[in-house]
Amino acid sequence: MVLVPHVSVGIPQQLALTKILDKNVEILLPFRSWELVEFPSLSQTTRHTWPVKTTTKLETPRHVVVAFQINRKNKVTSNMSTFDNCNLTNIRVFLNSERYPYNDLFIDFKDNKYATLYEMFSNFRHSYYEIGNEPIFTPKEFKSISPITHIDCSRQKETIQSGSVVMRIEFETSENIPNDTTAYCLILHDRLFRYNPLTKIVRQV
Incomplete structure (x- = not known):
């Protein structure tokens, strides 16, 4: 047996919803979508350029999360x-010609110099969920099990928001990337749809 949840509202809310139906007004449905892009096998070099994708202005990335796994796929x-961590030393995201972050990171995991990367990771909770930025991992845990890079692209110039956006990632490592290393890029977009309660038609703005 499949249980389907139903939402019931009180009489005041029913009246408000009925007024919306009577007016035949489209309802805006803003939300954030998550899209995962994978680079199955990185080349064994220390400098990489990854042309991730081209998006429209309506799907401009707001947050980008990058992570690596060595010899785990399948x-x-x-x-x-x-x-x-793949001995990462620097990483940046380009939206057309705009760079995020603007400054180099100067990471050195072997010498435990990754405070900037950890701070970027910690700030994700506050920037995305608008809650406290207390991270779920300690710095030691971050280095050993979750050296994930979070890049905040939410503050953008109008030139980026006015046309198509070409997104690429550039990063460097202190040593050649090991064989069978997979890169993952999680892109968080702002999306907007319109819903017509009478016709039940949903369309993207």
């Missing part, structure tokens, strides 16, 4: 919930 016995 391995049943591997823990897919942990990630590798």
